[in-house]
Amino acid sequence: MDTLHVAIFMLLICICQSDDRLTPAKPLIFPGDKLVSDDGTFALGFFSLTNSTPILLYLGIWYNNIPERTYVWVANRDNPITTRSASLAVTTNTSSLALSDSKGHILWEATTTRSNATAGAGAIAMLLNTGNFVLRLPNGRDVWQSMDHPTDTILPGFKLWTNYKNHTAARIVAWKGPHDPSTGEFSLSGDPDQWGLQIVIWNGTNPSWRSGVWTGGTTASLTKYIWSEIIDDGEVISATYSTTSGLLTHWKLDYTGNVSFRTWSNESSTWTRAFQRPGYGCLHYGACGSFGYCDITGSVQQCKCLDGFEPINGFSLNFSRGCKRKETLKCGGGEDNFLTLPGMKVPDKFMYIRNRSSEECADECIRNCSCTAYAYANLRTILTTGDPSRCLMWTGDLLDSEKAGDMGENLYLRLAGSPTYPDIGHNKEILRKVDLGHFNTFHESWDQNLELPNISFEDLTFATNSFNDTNILGKGGFGKVYKVGTLEDGMEVAVKRLNKDSEQGIEQFRNEVVLIAKLQHKNLVRLLGCCIHGDEKLLIYEYLPNKSLDKFFFDCEMKSVIDWPTRFNIVKGVARGLLYLHQDSRMMIIHRDLKTSNILLDAEMNPKISDFGMARIFGNREQQASTKRVVGTYGYMAPEYAMEGIFSVKSDTYSFGVLLLEIAWNLWKDGMARDFVDKMIRESCLDSPNARPHMSLVVSMLDNEDMPRPRPKQPMYFVQRHYDEDERQGSESSTNNASLTALEGR
Ligand SMILES: *[C@@H]1O[C@H](CO)[C@@H](O)[C@H](O)[C@H]1NC(C)=O
Ligand SMILES: *[C@@H]1O[C@H](CO)[C@@H](O)[C@H](O)[C@H]1NC(C)=O
Ligand SMILES: *[C@@H]1O[C@H](CO)[C@@H](O)[C@H](O)[C@H]1NC(C)=O
Ligand SMILES: *[C@@H]1O[C@H](CO)[C@@H](O)[C@H](O)[C@H]1NC(C)=O
Ligand SMILES: *[C@@H]1O[C@H](CO)[C@@H](O)[C@H](O)[C@H]1NC(C)=O
Ligand SMILES: *[C@@H]1O[C@H](CO)[C@@H](O)[C@H](O)[C@H]1NC(C)=O
Ligand SMILES: *[C@@H]1O[C@H](CO)[C@@H](O)[C@H](O)[C@H]1NC(C)=O
Ligand SMILES: *[C@@H]1O[C@H](CO)[C@@H](O)[C@H](O)[C@H]1NC(C)=O
Ligand SMILES: *[C@@H]1O[C@H](CO)[C@@H](O)[C@H](O)[C@H]1NC(C)=O
Ligand SMILES: *[C@@H]1O[C@H](CO)[C@@H](O)[C@H](O)[C@H]1NC(C)=O
Ligand SMILES: *[C@@H]1O[C@H](CO)[C@@H](O)[C@H](O)[C@H]1NC(C)=O
Ligand SMILES: *[C@@H]1O[C@H](CO)[C@@H](O)[C@H](O)[C@H]1NC(C)=O
Numbered sequence: 001m002d003t004l005h006v007a008i009f010m011l012l013i014c015i016c017q018s019d020d021r022l023t024p025a026k027p028l029i030f031p032g033d034k035l036v037s038d039d040g041t042f043a044l045g046f047f048s049l050t051n052s053t054p055i056l057l058y059l060g061i062w063y064n065n066i067p068e069r070t071y072v073w074v075a076n077r078d079n080p081i082t083t084r085s086a087s088l089a090v091t092t093n094t095s096s097l098a099l100s101d102s103k104g105h106i107l108w109e110a111t112t113t114r115s116n117a118t119a120g121a122g123a124i125a126m127l128l129n130t131g132n133f134v135l136r137l138p139n140g141r142d143v144w145q146s147m148d149h150p151t152d153t154i155l156p157g158f159k160l161w162t163n164y165k166n167h168t169a170a171r172i173v174a175w176k177g178p179h180d181p182s183t184g185e186f187s188l189s190g191d192p193d194q195w196g197l198q199i200v201i202w203n204g205t206n207p208s209w210r211s212g213v214w215t216g217g218t219t220a221s222l223t224k225y226i227w228s229e230i231i232d233d234g235e236v237i238s239a240t241y242s243t244t245s246g247l248l249t250h251w252k253l254d255y256t257g258n259v260s261f262r263t264w265s266n267e268s269s270t271w272t273r274a275f276q277r278p279g280y281g282c283l284h285y286g287a288c289g290s291f292g293y294c295d296i297t298g299s300v301q302q303c304k305c306l307d308g309f310e311p312i313n314g315f316s317l318n319f320s321r322g323c324k325r326k327e328t329l330k331c332g333g334g335e336d337n338f339l340t341l342p343g344m345k346v347p348d349k350f351m352y353i354r355n356r357s358s359e360e361c362a363d364e365c366i367r368n369c370s371c372t373a374y375a376y377a378n379l380r381t382i383l384t385t386g387d388p389s390r391c392l393m394w395t396g397d398l399l400d401s402e403k404a405g406d407m408g409e410n411l412y413l414r415l416a417g418s419p420t421y422p423d424i425g426h427n428k429e430i431l432r433k434v435d436l437g438h439f440n441t442f443h444e445s446w447d448q449n450l451e452l453p454n455i456s457f458e459d460l461t462f463a464t465n466s467f468n469d470t471n472i473l474g475k476g477g478f479g480k481v482y483k484v485g486t487l488e489d490g491m492e493v494a495v496k497r498l499n500k501d502s503e504q505g506i507e508q509f510r511n512e513v514v515l516i517a518k519l520q521h522k523n524l525v526r527l528l529g530c531c532i533h534g535d536e537k538l539l540i541y542e543y544l545p546n547k548s549l550d551k552f553f554f555d556c557e558m559k560s561v562i563d564w565p566t567r568f569n570i571v572k573g574v575a576r577g578l579l580y581l582h583q584d585s586r587m588m589i590i591h592r593d594l595k596t597s598n599i600l601l602d603a604e605m606n607p608k609i610s611d612f613g614m615a616r617i618f619g620n621r622e623q624q625a626s627t628k629r630v631v632g633t634y635g636y637m638a639p640e641y642a643m644e645g646i647f648s649v650k651s652d653t654y655s656f657g658v659l660l661l662e663i664a665w666n667l668w669k670d671g672m673a674r675d676f677v678d679k680m681i682r683e684s685c686l687d688s689p690n691a692r693p694h695m696s697l698v699v700s701m702l703d704n705e706d707m708p709r710p711r712p713k714q715p716m717y718f719v720q721r722h723y724d725e726d727e728r729q730g731s732e733s734s735t736n737n738a739s740l741t742a743l744e745g746r
Helices: 003-017 358-367 457-463 506-518 549-554 564-584 639-644 649-669 674-684 695-703 737-745
Strands: 028-030 034-036 042-047 058-063 071-074 086-090 097-101 106-110 124-127 133-136 142-145 160-163 171-177 180-190 199-203 206-210 219-221 226-232 236-243 249-253 259-265 270-277 292-295 302-305 309-311 323-325 336-345 351-353 371-378 389-395 401-403 409-416 433-435 441-443 472-476 479-484 493-498 527-533 536-542 588-590 599-601 607-609 616-618 624-626 646-648
Touching: 028 042, 042 124, 086 124, 160 180, 171 249, 180 249, 270 457, 302 309, 336 358, 358 371, 358 389, 358 409, 457 527, 457 536, 506 527, 549 599, 564 588, 564 599, 564 607, 564 649, 564 695, 588 649, 639 646, 639 649, 646 649, 649 695
Parallel strands: 292 401
Antiparallel strands: 028 086, 034 042, 042 058, 058 071, 086 097, 097 106, 124 133, 133 142, 160 236, 171 180, 180 199, 199 206, 219 226, 226 236, 249 259, 259 270, 292 302, 309 323, 336 401, 336 409, 351 389, 371 389, 371 409, 433 441, 472 479, 479 493, 493 536, 527 536, 588 616, 599 607, 624 646
């Protein structure tokens, strides 16, 4: 056969084998064949990674539709094929799956429990849309599946289980090198020797990172895209996660021993890595020594000693020897004191004591002089044992703790001192993240009292590809906005990095962030988190796919996309958002920079007001204020504000009027909305603040067509006073002047 014939032959094989299943009559043959899952997401076939001779061939599963070849499973990682052809076949009568080379050597086999050979006849092998490769009997039962034999990747639906009775656990094992899929040094599993679920990265047999101990959450989700479930049946505890379809995500343990959660970004065509452990710093197992802990709540990770302890090495910042007590314990006769350390990832090597109330758990530790600390949680899970308590006790040294902020729990530490019992507060429903811990941190879904999470600068640096310019969504006077493919849970977010020279101090920034976080309205952009790192200040917002309203007005193609009902819906939404700011939220807030570029649109074209950088919060009785520093965007600013620096809710009403004109403008030009403009817009665009309606009236007018409208007053002339350009410094440069000039021309 010449090469053309070989090529045609291979093409034919490809065509007839682009199937999702293998039958005994149709083996998978190298070269040429692959299986593709029904929806096209995954492919299974042969691959090689180097040009070595002889060529090393592997059978594996990868994502079929993305340009970056990414393997999620390898069958024969330690037994590559070295011949020039190979086949994977299902046997007719025994239903096994075997990979053999051209010499007939079997290099890998899917072993099933073949106790009943006749029951196994007629099986087929199928690559499912989930990336799971199964051996399926005619009755639909799967006798083998690749997810029970994972390589280095955890896909949605995969069960990470630990049997804490017979001390076994599911495990993924990293590749040996970037191009070498053979069994590497690093692996990840639940710790089979400890009660409950505690995930560990192992370097050989030594832990190199450890999550916290499960605190009892069962199902959790932070976003509508990703959720997780933990089930404990009193013997086996297992965790799985799921995503909405279309989102490609996985956990991967790489050959350097880091585990990360990765999401495919269609837009940038790369994997975005949103969470990585142990990564840099002191998160390595035991890095801070006995009685030391790694503090990740500050701007830099650092080792510290637990309260009541000091570094053995003095203050050399070398924690390899850990910390020692400042005052030795007296014990006996109840001389000791228990200190509550909130927000901790609790230490390793605990004892689990069953069936204890929180008081009994405390008592157990207080009574026993060798107990150095304890922790307690209520498990919210249906256990066959009917025991919802989780009492943990430590004796001896405390190793590998971490101060993790709201991802942690209370640790009660024994110290010398007068006997006082700790304020346990177990019954208080406080904010706590499910601590699958740091491996998989989600807010528990029953949280009422949601606080804003601190997101680490390290995670944001990863997610934005080190604040790479290619990730920039927009720029303004306050800083740059980056699109982040996904955060640790796969949610798409936008990150605003404030200019380092912004005048706002850390304390002001924090106050503002806390206030904004409390504003919750469907027409306001939601703030999801923040990050303070040295002099860096970052805000994490929900990402809105349809960008800002001005995009639709300044792009000729886009203009026609947004029809009158959509525009009306946008107008109403903005009005409701403003009304909420002005009077329905717990404080009175003046936005001061309302304009089309600050109105973002979600996937359904619902408007959300953004950019509260210049917002002012008013006290209860304050009605108007003045400032020497006029900020805002010329064209949207009310005259009394631009000229005198006086602002009130009515300044926002003025900006709203301008916005309304812009939204209606194109239609007006076409003569379609003349009535609307005549009747309503001019009314809300008046020079005197007193003549402008409150937003509540605007909302009722928009909602209720029959409502009588006040007669508009004749606009007054005003001489535009000159004001210093410098005073506008800090306002976002505006592209909207042009459209307003056009309005004035009419
Ligand atoms: C399977 O079938 C082959 C022939 O098709 C036969 O040689 C072999 O013994 C059978 N194996 C079992 C376990 O029944
Ligand atoms: C083996 O399969 C046969 C037929 O399906 C069934 O009747 C029998 O109970 C099975 N035996 C075992 C041990 O599973
Ligand atoms: C332990 O239990 C698991 C199921 O939870 C089972 O698959 C495994 O074979 C058992 N291992 C041993 C050594 O008993
Ligand atoms: C893993 O262990 C080896 C030998 O025990 C050590 O040399 C290496 O530094 C460790 N790697 C990490 C990342 O901990
Ligand atoms: C990414 O692209 C794939 C293939 O084009 C598509 O099926 C999937 O829905 C897209 N995912 C997202 C989140 O847009
Ligand atoms: C994994 O983390 C270590 C720090 O512990 C870092 O040096 C290394 O570059 C990381 N590996 C990758 C692939 O990012
Ligand atoms: C976030 O970090 C700041 C500064 O490090 C700290 O003051 C604040 O309490 C943290 N918030 C939470 C919820 O952990
Ligand atoms: C820390 O101290 C230990 C023992 O005192 C010493 O062996 C080690 O080299 C020191 N490490 C560093 C980084 O100074
Ligand atoms: C738990 O302890 C209580 C008394 O403290 C006892 O009545 C109950 O039977 C125990 N339950 C279990 C499952 O051991
Ligand atoms: C204290 O705890 C240790 C460890 O569980 C145990 O061996 C010892 O018997 C306990 N002592 C008392 C007095 O309960
Ligand atoms: C930014 O990202 C692009 C594409 O991913 C890359 O080519 C470039 O080197 C990056 N720039 C920096 C400064 O990292
Ligand atoms: C808004 O975004 C959604 C989702 O990205 C998209 O399907 C829709 O076409 C967009 N609408 C407009 C008018 O661009």
